[in-house]
Amino acid sequence: MSTRIAFLKGHGTENDFVIVPDPENAIDLPPAAVAALCDRRAGIGGDGLLHVVRSAAHPEAKEMAAEAEWFMDYRNGDGSIAEMCGNGVRVFARYLQRAGHVTEGDIAIATRGGVKRAHIAKEGDVTVGMGKALLPEGDVTVSVGERSWPARNVNMGNPHAVAFVDDLDHAGNLFAPPPFSPVSAYPDGVNVEFVVDRGPQHVALRVHERGAGETRSCGTGACAVAVAAARRDGADPGVTGTPATYTVDVPGGRLVISERPDGEIEMTGPAVIVAEGEIDAEWLETVNP
Numbered sequence: 366m367s368t369r370i371a372f373l374k375g376h377g378t379e380n381d382f383v384i385v386p387d388p389e390n391a392i393d394l395p396p397a398a399v400a401a402l403c404d405r406r407a408g409i410g411g412d413g414l415l416h417v418v419r420s421a422a423h424p425e426a427k428e429m430a431a432e433a434e435w436f437m438d439y440r441n442g443d444g445s446i447a448e449m450c451g452n453g454v455r456v457f458a459r460y461l462q463r464a465g466h467v468t469e470g471d472i473a474i475a476t477r478g479g480v481k482r483a484h485i486a487k488e489g490d491v492t493v494g495m496g497k498a499l500l501p502e503g504d505v506t507v508s509v510g511e512r513s514w515p516a517r518n519v520n521m522g523n524p525h526a527v528a529f530v531d532d533l534d535h536a537g538n539l540f541a542p543p544p545f546s547p548v549s550a551y552p553d554g555v556n557v558e559f560v561v562d563r564g565p566q567h568v569a570l571r572v573h574e575r576g577a578g579e580t581r582s583c584g585t586g587a588c589a590v591a592v593a594a595a596r597r598d599g600a601d602p603g604v605t606g607t608p609a610t611y612t613v614d615v616p617g618g619r620l621v622i623s624e625r626p627d628g629e630i631e632m633t634g635p636a637v638i639v640a641e642g643e644i645d646a647e648w649l650e651t652v653n654p
Contacts, residue, residue: 377452379581379617396444441576449478451584478522525589539579581617591622
């Protein structure tokens with residue numbers, strides 16, 4: 366390992382990430398190292414880490430290499446592995462553009478949730494094809510203190526529980542994961558979204574992200590919320606043949622989510638690279654157990 370490791374810092378609607386370019390998958394990033402890098406006081410700080418690897422060089426992505434050259438090896442802020450991160454895909458695409466690996470236009474990105482398609486506008490936002498939502502059967506309830514709400518179970522490649530509430534303050538501080546039942550609904554934990562209405566096809570949310578706590582934004586969460594809101598409002602594009610588009614306000618900005626009649630969901634929003642530098646590899650080795 367070299368004595369210095371390149372990194373960048375980026376965010377999508379203030380969902381922020383440490384970006385570690387590593388095309389040949391040569392850098393060891395165990396959970397403790399990722400957690401240290403994402404620490405906001407002792408590290409660089411981030412809701413998660415984007416490990417940028419060529420698909421052909423990563424055992425989990427080799428089978429996707431023919432379809433997508435680059436693999437987003439995404440880690441939560443606590444070092445755990447996650448299937449997908451919608452805001453992360455936008456920032457990942459912006460990094461590839463900044464590094465000269467791609468230009469504006471359409472690109473494919475491999476993730477643990479499958480290959481995702483992105484469109485980089487020449488100037489402005491990035492649109493990501495988020496795939497189709499799955500709506501598992503069964504009632505789910507989430508709780509904060511003495512309050513509890515029914516929640517819609519939505520899977521966007523990662524699990525979500527969407528609860529519609531009267532006031533976003535009812536979500537509490539969201540430091541700890543909100544309790545849910547039945548526990549069997551989410552054996553590996555869940556992202557929980559609390560949602561209020563702002564207007565016709567316009568909602569706002571707060572979210573507890575599994576492994577990260579409350580974040581300023583969650584792309585897959587915004588998609589899950591848009592789908593849950595559409596179904597609550599009686600809109601199913603697969604039935605009506607008409608796309609359903611919702612504006613979703615997150616604490617860090619605004620996303621636009623569209624569900625097409627074929628079930629495919631597209632998310633459009635900003636993606637920004639704010640800094641780049643070097644990590645001291647000797648320090649990183651000291652934080653590994």
